[in-house]
Amino acid sequence: MTPQRRDMQGLVFLLAFGLCLGLTAPVFAQGPKPGAAVPSERVRSDISTREIEIQSNFTGIEIVIFGAVDNAAPSPDGAPYDVIVVIKGPSQDLVVRRKERVAGIWINGKSETFDNVPGFYAVLSTRPLRAIATEEELAEHRIGFSALDLGPDDNTSVDDDLFRQAMIRLKEEHLLFQDLDNAIGFVGQSLFRGTVDLPVNVPTGLYTTEVYLFRDGQFLSKDESALNVKKxxxxxxxxxxxxxxxxxxxxxxxxxxxxxxxxxxxxxxxx
Amino acid sequence: MLQVYLPIAEISVNLLVILTLGAAVGFISGMFGVGGGFLLTPFLIFLGIPPAIAVATGANQIVASSVSGALAQWRRGNVDTTMGGILIIGGLAGSIAGVLLVKALKAYGQADLAISLGYVTFLGTIGSLMLAESVRALRRERQGKPVSVRRPGSHNWVHGLPFKMRFKRSKLYISAIPPLLIGAMVGILVSVLGVGGGFIMVPAMIYLLRMPTSVVIGTSLFQIIFVTAAVTLLHAVFNQTLDILLAFLLIVGGVLGGQYGARAGQKLKGEQLRALLALMVLAVAIRLLIGLVVTPSDLYSIAPVVPL
Known part of the structure; x- marks a missing residue:
């Protein structure tokens, strides 16, 4: 990434920061009116670069996801807000193959096909996922590698799990699956930001960015935006x-x- | 650094590495008077280019590197166009078969293995034969005996086959079947391995067809241009494995390297040159064999599903 681009991202973030401060400040100043229902928290977010262009000098890019919690209020027990960001790229059917030794030579043997594997899948969070919400809650929102819908599970044998784990591990090695605990940081009480690196082999297409707000293991709000990676x-x-x-x-x-x-x-x- | 993103291979490579590879292979082909595809494709694979893309792109590079040689031979009247035409017809049939074979192998996840195995067998055999031959020749030379040139006999089984044709420039009246088969074999080699095929075509023309040596090089280059061009097109259409930018960079490097290689080659003796080439061919074969035999660091691999 060029230095100018990094500066630009910084600028965008600062602008957003200022804007959010402006928006949220009155809430703090006035506080909830006595008797009126406390407005519930809403999460809002945006991405530093909505259009990612792949040209001949492309070697990967860092994007910044930032956002704010509207109507933020301290929780009675002092629990912090938790944010989980899921970035998902266009899906593709993948075949996982395992090499076997035949007559001294390693050849591709048993294989298994997975439908609709996201070409890119990154989960960024303020804390490890398990600390934020229960397994069931995460599965309901399809957050995390284990919650990925990879087509019908035709068998649940040990082998099936091995292939699934291998696929996730290979995707992680290629930086196409990223599990980034502690990648989201709060700036003050209601502003947050996080960065993620899209590698050079990032697939092209439409991406979705989902931002989830949790507190005390409770799902509070969700925001979505789109991102386009194109040549x-x-x-x-x-x-x-x-x-x-x-x-x-x-x-x-x-x-x-x-x-x-x-x-x-x-x-x-x-x- | 000068990183260049390859649009079809979808990886980023160093511009200088690719240009240097093109130049080095061009230098070697100029020096030894060989196509160089047998070195280019494996080295692209060693650099991390997917084998199927290395093959298609290698074929495209050979089109360019064969043109100057073919033109020079053509001007000297060393191309038997009738024989070349028959070899091309066979070559086109072989190319189509080879490209479809690669497509099917890709769907079953065996394309990379087939390409590596093909190279090990092909380069291993030719390298050993060449090495044995040149060691014998070098030893004879040291003993003071003249280096004998084997004189091909006048008749063999080829002359008993039907569909005889007259090949004027080669001064031959033989069946069209052997050149068709040789052409087809070359077509398969070009499309599966990304080599020019001169390696087997030249010996086959001399020893099997008994063509005069003067027309062998020109005629094989003539055939190679057409067949590698067809393979380039077929891979682009059926397998989408041609990376035009990679090919362009390799051609630029190759053109420059080739000129210097030809000059360097004139300073070395033929027998030494052949022994050196044989060693190089064997080294590539061994490197690829090691890749097949050594337990891979990861037994699992992922690939997009390719429809048959």
């Missing part, structure tokens, strides 16, 4: 051509090779 410029042109007009693309590749070969011949020929 632009030359990369987009090449990709579109290769997948939508493969004949033109192939012919262009051959023509370029022939022309460059001819050019080299003219340049270096001795006869």
């Amino acid at each position: 632009v410029g030359f990369e987009r042109g090449v990709y579109t051509l290769a997948f939508h007009h493969p004949v033109v693309y192939g012919l262009a590749a051959v023509a370029i090779a022939l022309l460059m070969g001819l050019f080299a011949w003219f340049l270096f020929r001795k006869d």
Whole structure:
């Protein structure tokens, strides 16, 4: 990422920070009116970069998710707010294969297919997930790797679990699945922010960002926003051509090779 | 650093590494007078380019690297176009079969294995044969005996086959079946391994078809251009595994490297050159074999589901 971009993100955050302070300050000043119902908390959020463009110099990008809790009020027992952010990329069917040794050579043997695996899946939170809410609560909102809906579980054997774990582990190694406890930090009582790195191999498409607000293990509010990762410029042109007009693309590749070969011949020929 | 994002391989590579690889392979092919695909594709795989993309992109690079050689031979009248045409027809059939084979293997998750195994077998055999041959020749030379050039005999089983054709420039009247089969075999090799196929085509032309050595190189280069072009197109259409940017960078490096390689090659003796090439071929085969035999650090792998 370029330094300018980092500055921009900082600026965006500061602006949001200022805006939220402006919005929330009156709430603190006035306090809930006697007799009136206490307005419930609402979480609001945004992303530093809603459009991520992949060009030839793309080596990954850091995005900032920030937000605020409207109508924030201290809890009677002093429990803090908890925020969980789930960033999910476009889904894809994946096959997981396990190598087996056959005649001294390792070859792909048993395999298992998982439907609708998110191409990117990051969970950021203020604390470890288990400390924020119960397993059931997390599963209900489909938060966390274990809550991913990966198509019908045709068998629940030990092997099935092994393949599932391997898939998650490989995705984590490629930084396409990220489980970031303590990645969200509060600034004051109602503002929070967190950063996540999208790696170079991040899939293109529409992403959703879900921000959940919890306190005392209770789900309070949810906010959603979208994020678009797309190839632009030359990369987009090449990709579109290769997948939508493969004949033109192939012919262009051959023509370029022939022309460059001819050019080299003219340049270096001795006869 | 000069990182470049490859649009189809979907990884970011160092521009200088790719240009250097192209130049190094170009240098070696210029020096030894070989296509270089047999080195380029494995090295792309070693760099982390998915094997199927390395194969298709390697084929595209060979189109460019064969043009100057073919043109030079053409101007000297060393291309038998009739023979070349038959070899191309066989080559196209082989290419289609090979590309569809890669597609099917990809769906079953065995494409990478097939490519590696193909290389180990192909390079291992050729490397050993070449090494034995050049060691024999070097020893003979040291003993003061003249390096004998094996003179191909006049007739073999090839002459008994039907569908005979006249190949004027090769001064041959033989069946069209053997060149068709040789062409098909080369087509399969190009599409599955991303090599030019000159490695087997040249010996087959000399020893099987008994073509005069003067037209062998020109005719094989003539065939290679057409078949690698067809394979490039077929992979682009059926497998979407062609990375045009990667190919372009490799071609730029290759063109430059090739010129210097040719000059360096003239300073080395033929027998030494062949022994050196044989060692290089064997080294690549062994490196790939190790990759197949050593217990992988991770037994599991993931890939998108490819429809058959």
